[in-house]
Amino acid sequence: MDSCSGALGDPWLDKLPGIVAGAFLRKYIAERFVSTLGGEVHSYSEHNGLSLHFLPQEDQSSKKGCMVFVHGGGFLGGAPSQFYPYAKEVSRRYGISTACCEVSCFLTHPFSKVPFDSIDDAQRCVHYLQENADKMGIDREKIVLAGASSGGHTAAMAALRENLGLAGLVLFNPVLDLEFTQRFSDRRLATWLGSLALRWRYGEQQLRAGSPIHRVRQLSQPTLILHGTADHLVPIEEVQGFQRGMETTGSDCKLVTFPGEGHFFFNWRVSPVNFAHCVGLLGDFLKGVGVLNG
Numbered sequence: 001m002d003s004c005s006g007a008l009g010d011p012w013l014d015k016l017p018g019i020v021a022g023a024f025l026r027k028y029i030a031e032r033f034v035s036t037l038g039g040e041v042h043s044y045s046e047h048n049g050l051s052l053h054f055l056p057q058e059d060q061s062s063k064k065g066c067m068v069f070v071h072g073g074g075f076l077g078g079a080p081s082q083f084y085p086y087a088k089e090v091s092r093r094y095g096i097s098t099a100c101c102e103v104s105c106f107l108t109h110p111f112s113k114v115p116f117d118s119i120d121d122a123q124r125c126v127h128y129l130q131e132n133a134d135k136m137g138i139d140r141e142k143i144v145l146a147g148a149s150s151g152g153h154t155a156a157m158a159a160l161r162e163n164l165g166l167a168g169l170v171l172f173n174p175v176l177d178l179e180f181t182q183r184f185s186d187r188r189l190a191t192w193l194g195s196l197a198l199r200w201r202y203g204e205q206q207l208r209a210g211s212p213i214h215r216v217r218q219l220s221q222p223t224l225i226l227h228g229t230a231d232h233l234v235p236i237e238e239v240q241g242f243q244r245g246m247e248t249t250g251s252d253c254k255l256v257t258f259p260g261e262g263h264f265f266f267n268w269r270v271s272p273v274n275f276a277h278c279v280g281l282l283g284d285f286l287k288g289v290g291v292l293n294g
Contacts, residue, residue: 006037006081006083006084006085006086006087006088006089006268007036007084008029008032008033008036008037008081008084009032009036010032013025013028013029013032018071018072018073018077018078018079018081018082019073019074019076019077019078019107020077021077021079021081022071022073022077022078022079022080022081022102022105022107022108023077023105023107023108025079026051026079026102026108029079029080029081030051030053033053033080033081033084037055037084037088038055039053039054039055040053040054040055040056041053041054042054042128042132044101044124044125044128045121045124045125045128048104048109048112048121050101050102050103050104050121050125051080051102052099052100052101052102052125052128052129053080053084053087053099053100053101053102054097054098054099054136055087055088055091055097055098055099056097056136056137057091057095057096057097057137057138058091058095059095060137063133063134063137063138063139064095064096064097064138064139064142064291065096065097065138065139065142065143065144065167065286065291065292066096066097066098066099066129066136066138066139066142066143066144067087067090067096067097067098067099067143067144067146067170067282067286067291068098068099068100068101068125068126068129068143068144068145068146069082069083069086069087069098069099069100069101069146069147069148069151070101070103070122070125070145070146070147070148070151070152070154070155071083071100071101071102071103071147071148071151072147072148072149072150072151072152072172073105073149073150073151074149074150075105075106075114075115075118075150076105076106076107077105077106077107077108078103078105078150078151079102080100080101080102081100082100082148082267083100083146083148084100085267085268085275086098086268086275086278086279086282087099087100089279090279090282090283090286093279093283094283094286094292096138096286096291096292097136097137097138099125099129101121101122101125102121103118103121103122103125103151103154104117104118104121105118115150115153115154115178115210116206116210118150118154119154119157119158119161119210121154122145122147122154122155122157122158123158123161123162123164126143126145126158126164126166127164129143130143130165140165141165141167142167142289142290142291143164143165143166143167144166144167144168144169144170144285144286144289144291145158145159145164145166145168145169145170146169146170146171146172147170147171147172147174148171148172148173148174148266149172149173149174149175149233149234149263150175151174152171152172152173152174152175152176153174153175153176153178153212155169155170155171155174156169156171156174156176156212157210157212157215159219159221159223160212160215160216160217160219161215163220166221167221167289167290167291168221168222168223168224168285168286168289168291169219169221169222169223169224170223170224170225170226170282170285171223171224171225171226172226172227172266172278173226173227173228173231173233173234173239173263173265173266174212174225174227174234174239174242175234176211176212176213176234176238176239176241176242177211177212177213177214177238178198178207178208178210178211179195179199179204179207179208179211180195212242213238213241213242213245216242216245216246216248216249216251217249217251218249218250218251219246219249219251219252221252221289222251222252222253222254222285222288222289223246223251223252223253223254224254224256224281224285225239225242225243225253225254225255225256226256226258226266226278226281227239227255227256227257227258228257228258228260228261228262228263228265229257229258229259229260229261230260230261230262231261231262231263231265232262232263233263234263236257239255240255243255256281258274258277261274266278
């Protein structure tokens with residue numbers, strides 16, 4: 001098996017969309033993660049049954065940092081397996097622990113207040129790692145939180161809402177405006193329907209308060225955003241607006257664009273070339289924030 005694929009050794013499961021797999025096959029995915037990738041599954045949130053899929057660093061002679069990935073899925077579904085390729089390759093190449101965080105979604109937790117409860121989940125996940133750092137062999141002061149798409153929203157809001165003591169924040173094509181104001185007419189049908197559902201359930205005031213683009217503040221840790229310029233789900237203008245807002249607060253916020261690439265540009269199966277580029281950028285970022293030595 002290719003070292004960077006993160007495949008679970010089940011051809012049917014590996015090709016199943018994460019939104020579906022995350023909603024209906026969560027336990028099976030966790031079992032395959034342990035048996036195939038040699039990972040550990042930790043229950044970090046007892047009250048809603050959420051788990052943390054953890055790959056410990058191979059060299060246990062010293063405690064190093066940990067990179068935590070929050071899956072996407074349009075707030076509808078999703079699975080930690082989306083980031084298994086990144087978790088495996090980052091851990092293998094840079095020698096640190098990695099983790100994939102499972103958060104609440106509409107299909108898995110229909111009675112929760114998604115996406116707002118998802119933010120609580122991400123914060124709870126980071127706290128779990130910090131509180132169990134010694135037992136898990138990681139440096140609690142060198143945790144980097146990452147997220148993609150809706151998971152990017154979750155990660156960004158978790159960092160903006162609370163001082164989590166992170167070393168860094170990484171966002172892949174993040175949803176930063178729950179009102180979807182930028183280029184709304186150019187967005188896809190799924191975005192229109194999702195926007196209407198969110199407005200009906202929460203109202204504009206709550207959506208605005210829950211949008212990172214309206215919650216910019218100075219962060220002590222640097223932020224890296226990776227985004228495709230041809231993204232029709234999250235327009236590049238939305239991300240550029242957030243970056244400008246963060247810079248006005250004095251935050252270190254860097255945007256790396258992928259010309260002509262769409263929303264799923266970073267996924268290993270979509271583009272191995274972009275995947276390799278992203279892993280390299282993550283290595284540079286981890287070194288820059290002090291997670292990697294030398």
